[in-house]
Amino acid sequence: MKSSNMHAGFTVSSFFKNNNISTVFTLCGGHISPILVGCESEGIDIVEVRDEVSTVFAADATSRLTNSIGVAIVTAGPGVTNTITAIKNAQLAQSPLILIGGAAATLLRGKGSLQDIDQMALIKPHVKSAVSVGKTRDIIPSLTNALNTAISGVPGPVFVELPIDLLYPEKSIREQHASQLPSNGIVGKLMTWYVDRHLTNMFSNKKSSIKIRKKKSIFARQKDIDNAALAIVNAKKPVVLLGNQVTQNKEALPQFLKNLNKLSIPTYTSGMSRGCFNENDKFFMRHNRKHALRNADVVITVGVPLDFRLGYGYSINSNAKIIAINKSAKDMKQNRKPFICIHGDPTRAICEIGKIINPPKCEEWTEELNLLEQKRDNEIVQQSEIKTDFVNPIKLCTTINDLLDDNSIIIADGGDFVGTAAYTVRPKGPLGWLDPGPFGTLGVGGGFALGAKSAYKSKEVWIIYGDGACAFSLAEFDTYVRHKLPVIAIVGNDASWQQIAREQVDMLGSPIGTNLLNTAYHQVAIGYGGKGYAVDDPSELKSVLIQAKEDAKNGFPVLVNVRIGKTDFRKGSISV
Numbered sequence: 001m002k003s004s005n006m007h008a009g010f011t012v013s014s015f016f017k018n019n020n021i022s023t024v025f026t027l028c029g030g031h032i033s034p035i036l037v038g039c040e041s042e043g044i045d046i047v048e049v050r051d052e053v054s055t056v057f058a059a060d061a062t063s064r065l066t067n068s069i070g071v072a073i074v075t076a077g078p079g080v081t082n083t084i085t086a087i088k089n090a091q092l093a094q095s096p097l098i099l100i101g102g103a104a105a106t107l108l109r110g111k112g113s114l115q116d117i118d119q120m121a122l123i124k125p126h127v128k129s130a131v132s133v134g135k136t137r138d139i140i141p142s143l144t145n146a147l148n149t150a151i152s153g154v155p156g157p158v159f160v161e162l163p164i165d166l167l168y169p170e171k172s173i174r175e176q177h178a179s180q181l182p183s184n185g186i187v188g189k190l191m192t193w194y195v196d197r198h199l200t201n202m203f204s205n206k207k208s209s210i211k212i213r214k215k216k217s218i219f220a221r222q223k224d225i226d227n228a229a230l231a232i233v234n235a236k237k238p239v240v241l242l243g244n245q246v247t248q249n250k251e252a253l254p255q256f257l258k259n260l261n262k263l264s265i266p267t268y269t270s271g272m273s274r275g276c277f278n279e280n281d282k283f284f285m286r287h288n289r290k291h292a293l294r295n296a297d298v299v300i301t302v303g304v305p306l307d308f309r310l311g312y313g314y315s316i317n318s319n320a321k322i323i324a325i326n327k328s329a330k331d332m333k334q335n336r337k338p339f340i341c342i343h344g345d346p347t348r349a350i351c352e353i354g355k356i357i358n359p360p361k362c363e364e365w366t367e368e369l370n371l372l373e374q375k376r377d378n379e380i381v382q383q384s385e386i387k388t389d390f391v392n393p394i395k396l397c398t399t400i401n402d403l404l405d406d407n408s409i410i411i412a413d414g415g416d417f418v419g420t421a422a423y424t425v426r427p428k429g430p431l432g433w434l435d436p437g438p439f440g441t442l443g444v445g446g447g448f449a450l451g452a453k454s455a456y457k458s459k460e461v462w463i464i465y466g467d468g469a470c471a472f473s474l475a476e477f478d479t480y481v482r483h484k485l486p487v488i489a490i491v492g493n494d495a496s497w498q499q500i501a502r503e504q505v506d507m508l509g510s511p512i513g514t515n516l517l518n519t520a521y522h523q524v525a526i527g528y529g530g531k532g533y534a535v536d537d538p539s540e541l542k543s544v545l546i547q548a549k550e551d552a553k554n555g556f557p558v559l560v561n562v563r564i565g566k567t568d569f570r571k572g573s574i575s576v
Helices: 008-018 033-041 052-065 084-092 119-126 136-151 170-180 185-203 222-233 253-263 289-295 308-313 346-356 363-384 393-403 416-424 445-455 467-473 476-482 498-508 521-527 538-553
Strands: 023-026 045-048 070-074 097-103 129-132 157-163 238-242 267-269 298-302 321-326 340-343 409-413 461-466 488-493 531-535 558-563
Touching: 008 033, 008 136, 023 052, 023 445, 033 045, 045 445, 045 476, 052 070, 052 084, 052 097, 052 445, 084 119, 084 157, 097 119, 097 136, 119 129, 119 157, 129 136, 136 157, 170 185, 222 298, 222 321, 222 340, 222 346, 253 346, 289 363, 298 346, 321 346, 363 393, 363 416, 393 416, 393 488, 393 538, 409 416, 409 445, 409 467, 416 461, 416 488, 416 498, 445 461, 445 467, 445 476, 461 467, 467 488, 467 521, 488 521, 488 538, 521 531, 521 558, 531 538, 538 558
Parallel strands: 023 045, 023 070, 070 097, 097 157, 129 157, 238 267, 238 298, 298 321, 321 340, 409 461, 461 488, 488 558, 531 558
Antiparallel strands: none
């Protein structure tokens, strides 16, 4: 390639290649074109989406499911603003990723150039760090620091802003500015001198002054480990609560699960920790968590804060000893003061505890919870057989569960119906479940599926959609078709924002704002080049889902639009 055509896009792509980043997610724009061209030359897969928010959701899923960090690249202005929801979701879910945003030329800031806004002020509250790069020599150090920051300590998203004039070939940038400067007079000479000096400094190959920060790891104190071990071994009614953090250290996950099983403590999972246990494991619990917490004498929170999902900690027995294990010092102490705080990687902490103690003697307690577990499972089976209008949503979930491959990845996107799925669809193994996390974001499905299927082309990827959530990212079926990513999407269609409507009608007497149509979402999938089916007869459900699996094996993304009835399964669930 001629030197005149060299540009900083190749610098960015070389960083990706050297750090084993094999896929980037983007929506094209003139501000970022050099990066995409550079990635193409390096053989890096470029997945072009239909909405910038999906780039970040896809990068988020990549980071959660693999040992590689996810990367999203968007253009300036609205390209960046469209990602804010997904960035905030990643921040609250403690998911590491790199978002690269284009920006207006450094010399044209504040002069009314295309898509020129203060992106840094907008995005800083929602990321671990944000940096605007002003010189080509600072690109690699800035990206290196971004990667290290994203994965260090409490993981999270980072933002790197790369102005357009930094990325394009120096020769073309100089020619463009020269054509816009006054040709004569003292003003013209001064402006020419200023621009030349600015560009010379920007493109200079002098050594960068930016110091590369080392990755930081958090190690728990042995004193805290020993104190926790003593409290656990003496417990009569212990309970473990698992959160997303246990899946972040993927190399240590098998050893973590081995030691957790050794402790033989009744364990409840949430978020991505679903799937960490075999469904037949007698210590794995799915139901009656409130009962367990009200009666427990020791509660070990492993990578999960005591936020609204756990009643702000007050659903736990007031006399229980809380042992909080968390990467975040803030999350450890949220809402209720723990008996013991272990500030560190939860997977390593549990491994250390498992090495030094035998299981607590809590057989009667475990048996009590298992009996309640069996009772609730039997109730769910009975509820799934109740005749409703169209398809019973519980029956839909249990049928999906029966048809999942052992390596399936389940993506949950929605409200009421997906809440039902969280109790009835069981991931087959670790890293088999993806949901938005504590932000409760709708619209993650399309992007999450892109990240999951791009990373694991041989695995089944299922999106479980509520009909409200489905419309947020339905356009990504175009992306699935273009990139040959055969996902399976199931829409539980009750023509309603039902999670909101249920309580709104009861409390306020009106369904205003919650009504939807029985939209033919499957026809939209067909229009984009995928497969689509509609089901409103329960007798057809299983055969259609089997056909959907076959379509996916043959390379087609497929959407099954299932008309569902209403049940009391979710009555009393959280909607605000």
